[in-house]
Amino acid sequence: MTRVLIVDDEPQLLRALRINLTARGYQVVTAADGAQTQRAAADEHPDLVVLDLGLPDIDGAELIRDLRTWTPVPIVVLSGRSDAIDKVEALDAGADDYVTKPFSMEELVARLRAVTRRLGPADEPPAVPIGAHTVDLAARRVYRTDDPARTVHLTRTEWQLLEVLLRSPGKLVGQRQLLQQVWGPTYRDETQYLRQYLAQLRRKLEADPSRPVHLITEPGMGYRFQP
Amino acid sequence: MTRVLIVDDEPQLLRALRINLTARGYQVVTAADGAQTQRAAADEHPDLVVLDLGLPDIDGAELIRDLRTWTPVPIVVLSGRSDAIDKVEALDAGADDYVTKPFSMEELVARLRAVTRRLGPADEPPAVPIGAHTVDLAARRVYRTDDPARTVHLTRTEWQLLEVLLRSPGKLVGQRQLLQQVWGPTYRDETQYLRQYLAQLRRKLEADPSRPVHLITEPGMGYRFQP
DNA sequence: GCAGTTCCTGACGCGTTCTTGACGCGTACC
């Protein structure tokens, strides 16, 4: 099921979108301003963002650029303004489509289908082995590979952190990106959180936590999950 | 350069689009009906198709569906009809965007940039070979070309320096530019940093560090990455 | 309201990385 994040500061339009998209089989989460959007985009990892411009706390194009620094999620903009300059700014900031109000709901969902179609099989690895354990992202479960009955418990923060790393196997994930996606946009410089929780993940997953082979530190840059 | 196939049966609009897109750096090929479109899409391998609905020989949605059976090339539809039903049909047939006439040229090219951006990263050179090693900029990883399991570790400063050089393959990069981009505006004259770190990069990447063939010094000017 | 867990925050030691200085060599220019 496609999970869509709807961002709008008008409650009635938010309500109308929620009802219509839910009826069409989308799973809906909502946000009403820029801060909530950042938060929700990080916490809920939506497959799609529907963004109404004209939020109270931040410029729309600014918000799009900010999101684009750390997530490639498709963004469809809703706006009452039909000037070419507004469209160009939003699209060049990183939006994938721009729909002007008033719009037909049929057209909107057709455009949502069009932008999500490109992502195609966005399937994620169902179970990743790390050392003696296996991480099942979908089931939110970690168990010993040799004895699936024995599980390891991870806290919410540990899960979020691990998930971001596992989504880019072998690739370096920057400190700011990790902090942004796990703790939110206001924690981008709190690198001690990363040290803290990476150490915990290593204690729970690595065979020798003091000599990690899967959760690698790249000093000054970030961390890397090595399959 | 992006190669775009423009499909339109009105010569004047075709001409206007050709002029405008050529001026913006696109390479333009054209077609005037469905049959020409099929052939041109096959022969010219466009990166992008701009398709005007209302062709003489075939229904637009039909043509899109036909193209989609064998090519994933992005398709942006132009149309005089603004009914939701038309948009839905074209988008669901496989179009990536739908622009109604009259439209601003600025908006059109912004939308072209948006749809090509999605495909862009696919054909970017993610891995650059240097001697016996391969540099993967996206993953921030250097490994031996013959044995990807064996990696070479680069520090943050080394990465920043190497990245600047690799972004301009074959071109000379001035000392000041390097210092500026890696260490910041206040270090423009600290050329000993360059000597220091270039030597380290050569030790880690070049087969014979004392006789570099990829990281070349241009005395008095700067350095050059030779692929 | 209570107990247990989870999260936040500060401090400290250690290893790596960065910075800085000095020296020899080759080349270009005088």
Next chain:
DNA sequence: GGTACGCGTCAAGAACGCGTCAGGAACTGC
């Protein structure tokens, strides 16, 4: 042939970032 400049190399101290521990705050379920 001499000299000055720029480059490569080596070596050292300084600075930074990381892992770790520990205590208190906030949250959760009962």
